[in-house]
Amino acid sequence: MNKRDIDLSIDFCGVTFKNPFLLSSSPVSNSAEMVARSFEAGWSGVVFKTLNSDTTPIIHPSPRMNGYGYGNKRLVGLQNVEMISDRPLKDNLMDFLYLKKKYPDHVLISSIMGFSNDEWAYLAKVSEDNGADMLELNFSCPHMSVEGAGHHVGKAFDLIEKFTATVKNCVSIPVIAKMTPNITDMNEPALYAKQGGADAISAINTVSGISQIDLDVMTPKPNIFGLSSVSGTSGPSIKPIGLRFISDMAKCEELSLPLSGIGGIETWVDALEYILLGASTIQVTTGIIHYGYGIVEDMIEGLTDFMVEKDVAKVQDLVGKALVNLKTTDKFDLKRQGRAQYDLEKCVGCGQCYTVCRDAGGFALDWDQEKRRPVLIEDKCLSCMICSFVCPVSDLISFTEMPGTWKRQDACVMDKELESRIKYQPFTTKTLL
Amino acid sequence: MSKRYDFSQALAEADRCLLCHDAPCSKGCPANTDPGKFIKKFKMQNIKGAIRTIKENNILGGACGILCPTSRLCEKECASALLDRPIQIGKIQEFLVRHGNDIGFKVFEKPEPVFEQVAIIGSGPAGLSCAAELARKGYKPTIFEKMDEPGGVLRYGVPSYRFSKEYLKTEMEDIIDLGVEFKCSHPIKEEGEAEELLNKGFAAVFIATGLWDAASILKEKPEGVYNSVEFLSSPHTGGLDKIKNQVKDKRVAVIGGGSVAMDCAGYAASLGASDVYLVYRRSFGQMPAELDERMESLENNIHFLILNQPKAYLTDDREKVSGIQLVRTELSPAQGSRRRSPMEVKDSEWVLDINLAVEAIGNKAFKDSNQLYPNVDIDTKKQIKASLDNCQTSKPGIFAGGDIVRGPSLVVNAVQDGKTAAMAINRYLQLGRGKNE
Numbered sequence: 001m002n003k004r005d006i007d008l009s010i011d012f013c014g015v016t017f018k019n020p021f022l023l024s025s026s027p028v029s030n031s032a033e034m035v036a037r038s039f040e041a042g043w044s045g046v047v048f049k050t051l052n053s054d055t056t057p058i059i060h061p062s063p064r065m066n067g068y069g070y071g072n073k074r075l076v077g078l079q080n081v082e083m084i085s086d087r088p089l090k091d092n093l094m095d096f097l098y099l100k101k102k103y104p105d106h107v108l109i110s111s112i113m114g115f116s117n118d119e120w121a122y123l124a125k126v127s128e129d130n131g132a133d134m135l136e137l138n139f140s141c142p143h144m145s146v147e148g149a150g151h152h153v154g155k156a157f158d159l160i161e162k163f164t165a166t167v168k169n170c171v172s173i174p175v176i177a178k179m180t181p182n183i184t185d186m187n188e189p190a191l192y193a194k195q196g197g198a199d200a201i202s203a204i205n206t207v208s209g210i211s212q213i214d215l216d217v218m219t220p221k222p223n224i225f226g227l228s229s230v231s232g233t234s235g236p237s238i239k240p241i242g243l244r245f246i247s248d249m250a251k252c253e254e255l256s257l258p259l260s261g262i263g264g265i266e267t268w269v270d271a272l273e274y275i276l277l278g279a280s281t282i283q284v285t286t287g288i289i290h291y292g293y294g295i296v297e298d299m300i301e302g303l304t305d306f307m308v309e310k311d312v313a314k315v316q317d318l319v320g321k322a323l324v325n326l327k328t329t330d331k332f333d334l335k336r337q338g339r340a341q342y343d344l345e346k347c348v349g350c351g352q353c354y355t356v357c358r359d360a361g362g363f364a365l366d367w368d369q370e371k372r373r374p375v376l377i378e379d380k381c382l383s384c385m386i387c388s389f390v391c392p393v394s395d396l397i398s399f400t401e402m403p404g405t406w407k408r409q410d411a412c413v414m415d416k417e418l419e420s421r422i423k424y425q426p427f428t429t430k431t432l433l
Numbered sequence: 434m435s436k437r438y439d440f441s442q443a444l445a446e447a448d449r450c451l452l453c454h455d456a457p458c459s460k461g462c463p464a465n466t467d468p469g470k471f472i473k474k475f476k477m478q479n480i481k482g483a484i485r486t487i488k489e490n491n492i493l494g495g496a497c498g499i500l501c502p503t504s505r506l507c508e509k510e511c512a513s514a515l516l517d518r519p520i521q522i523g524k525i526q527e528f529l530v531r532h533g534n535d536i537g538f539k540v541f542e543k544p545e546p547v548f549e550q551v552a553i554i555g556s557g558p559a560g561l562s563c564a565a566e567l568a569r570k571g572y573k574p575t576i577f578e579k580m581d582e583p584g585g586v587l588r589y590g591v592p593s594y595r596f597s598k599e600y601l602k603t604e605m606e607d608i609i610d611l612g613v614e615f616k617c618s619h620p621i622k623e624e625g626e627a628e629e630l631l632n633k634g635f636a637a638v639f640i641a642t643g644l645w646d647a648a649s650i651l652k653e654k655p656e657g658v659y660n661s662v663e664f665l666s667s668p669h670t671g672g673l674d675k676i677k678n679q680v681k682d683k684r685v686a687v688i689g690g691g692s693v694a695m696d697c698a699g700y701a702a703s704l705g706a707s708d709v710y711l712v713y714r715r716s717f718g719q720m721p722a723e724l725d726e727r728m729e730s731l732e733n734n735i736h737f738l739i740l741n742q743p744k745a746y747l748t749d750d751r752e753k754v755s756g757i758q759l760v761r762t763e764l765s766p767a768q769g770s771r772r773r774s775p776m777e778v779k780d781s782e783w784v785l786d787i788n789l790a791v792e793a794i795g796n797k798a799f800k801d802s803n804q805l806y807p808n809v810d811i812d813t814k815k816q817i818k819a820s821l822d823n824c825q826t827s828k829p830g831i832f833a834g835g836d837i838v839r840g841p842s843l844v845v846n847a848v849q850d851g852k853t854a855a856m857a858i859n860r861y862l863q864l865g866r867g868k869n870e
Contacts, residue, residue: 351454
């Protein structure tokens with residue numbers, strides 16, 4: 001397969017996207033001026049920042065975000081108390097018209113959030129009337145304190161169905177329902193949305209969280225003049241949560257709706273992971289807040305090269321590909337066991353493997369003080385592989401399967417003479433009776 | 434010189450650290466600094482703990498972070514070097530100490546002096562480190578310093594662009610806060626005076642006078658020829674204006690190939706010399722200065738005149754230096770591991786026109802230095818004989834360390850000698866009080 005044979009375009013609810021990469025509804029999609037530049041950079045579509053109908057004044061808290069770093073790594077997470085669009089509805093709609101005029105091949109998705117049934121209907125209608133190709137219903141913004149709005153709806157499943165049905169009744173364009181992750185089971189609200197007529201599900205919105213506290217004033221961040229709030233966490237640190245919910249919904253046969261994956265996507269690898277677990281489009285905000293629109297170039301190039309390498313011509317053929325290998329833990333073959341193996345030629349002698357194996361692993365390493373190298377005691381290795389997570393050298397420590405005859409040592413008992421003093425009977429169902 | 438780290442840069446560098454199980458860096462410091470420990474503390478956001486780790490071990494941790502040739506000490510065995518390059522331990526250490534000053538963090542609580550007075554002669558790194566250590570143990574140290582201000586080589590021997598006097602001042606504050614008494618402009622100079630201190634209320638004496646007599650290469654020293662001590666100390670001895678005028682837009686020759694010669698050349702360049710020549714009789718690779726110091730000199734547009742041996746100074750009609758006669762050298766044939774020595778090349782004399790020369794070929798003890806301590810054994814170089822294990826001299830109660838014992842050496846070695854001496858003095862005095870160690 002060659003690069004020219006690769007087709008990144010994808011059908012989502014009957015609308016063709018030239019690639020699966022969209023801006024999500026957020027500060028990165030606040031105006032046509034910004035969105036136009038993102039289209040030039042290569043994004044195939046936008047979920048425009050959630051409209052409001054001018055009836056509820058939107059004033060953003062100041063400051064409204066906090067970057068959450070880990071060590072020297074910036075923006076591993078982002079904390080925000082961002083609201084929906086604070087622009088007049090007319091301005092946003094004019095921007096819709098501009099974008100559709102200037103970029104007819106790009107997909108414009110209008111994100112809306114109403115505070116009443118009528119307002120949902122109104123915003124849906126004006127969006128469609130002004131060129132929106134699709135709608136995304138924001139059932140998940142974690143910062144709206146008004147009952148019947150944002151994530152309050154996302155947790156009141158009957159409202160999801162009701163508002164979705166309302167919107168579906170007054171527009172003919174496809175409707176996506178956006179889910180909050182701040183629940184235990186996303187399939188249930190997604191099914192309510194389907195019941196209301198939703199054509200697709202997008203997930204996840206931000207995870208409710210508190211990422212940092214300013215210790216001097218004992219106030220979480222962002223600190224809005226002395227106060228903070230439980231607010232939305234986004235960025236790479238929440239990707240595992242997003243992937244999990246997408247896979248849950250993708251495996252739910254009753255749901256069977258197209259999915260748009262969101263949460264911690266920065267690279268083509270992140271995007272592909274969402275795709276492999278069932279998303280057919282993906283949406284990005286925090287990655288852009290960190291690096292700008294230009295990251296899409298690397299998403300396009302990276303995914304293309306991967307598809308060439310794997311001989312896959314269409315993105316559609318990758319959607320959900322990993323689901324078949326995703327099962328519950330009781331399905332594992334526990335007879336097959338392995339251990340870590342070390343290529344000590346590459347070792348630099350830092351000994352981090354030794355430290356963590358002793359303190360958190362199977363005590364399977366000795367330390368050769370003279371050579372400053374670890375020595376593996378093979379039959380003590382638990383195959384937890386934590387040594388490989390801390391090793392600074394690529395491919396030094398790898399997993400290898402052992403033959404069925406291989407036996408692992410039991411963890412050592414400090415003093416076997418204490419056996420006579422144990423107060424214990426083996427557990428049976430009758431033990432406690 | 435390379436830029437100092439800010440918080441993010443220091444953390445980024447610390448982030449590269451592999452936190453070795455048996456940190457080899459922590460075995461590479463003559464003063465027992467434990468980078469493995471303070472970098473881990475820094476990474477674990479235990480920043481005050483990191484600063485405490487540095488300063489409790491080395492009261493001059495900031496100075497050493499800047500001045501140490503870390504590439505051949507702590508950074509030499511760094512495991513990260515096997516991945517790409519060693520962790521810049523010195524720069525992290527310097528940042529942490531500076532950060533501590535910036536946030537007003539005081540590592541030490543003022544100790545209550547309960548023991549004897551101890552006299553310390555010389556306020557260089559050895560004297561300062563000994564005084565701080567003794568104060569922390571409950572002694573009352575008094576430092577006698579002949580110059581107007583304390584610091585020794587840190588003030589008078591290192592140019593400000595490399596180690597600023599403001600930095601020295603903040604680092605000295607910790608020592609002053611520990612209750613160390615400074616008697617500056619107070620030379621110990623009379624015959625036997627150092628030993629007499631034992632009869633004047635001091636229970637022990639630590640001699641840390643350093644080496645301040647500049648070695649000289651040519652007998653004749655016309656006007657315009659300085660030694661490295663005179664040259665580098667000029668900003669603090671009132672001689673700056675005079676030297677500045679002689680250097681600005683002029684041609685300067687610095688004779689020597691060690692760290693001090695690099696400092697002199699850099700200082701001349703910083704004063705605006707039009708050309709600075711480093712004259713060295715051996716090869717570039719044989720220069721005793723650290724490679725990074727030599728590279729810095731190259732970046733500073735210093736001209737390296739290697740394989741050139743000075744023969745004589747030439748003077749103008751006012752008896753002022755106007756040139757230096759040089760002869761080209763070549764190295765003797767390689768013979769096993771013996772250092773190849775320079776041999777003059779016949780008929781290769783030439784004259785380098787200069788306006789000022791600085792001789793930076795090493796310092797030695799003053800000829801009559803031992804008059805102050807006639808009962809203390811010295812060697813042929815007039816350096817004091819003392820064991821590096823306990824700094825004990827041949828006379829009980831008199832201890833010595835730093836360059837006056839070791840010969841020309843590193844700041845960090847002097848710091849260690851100060852600590853060793855403090856421990857030995859404590860042991861000596863505790864035994865004197867009938868206590869077992």
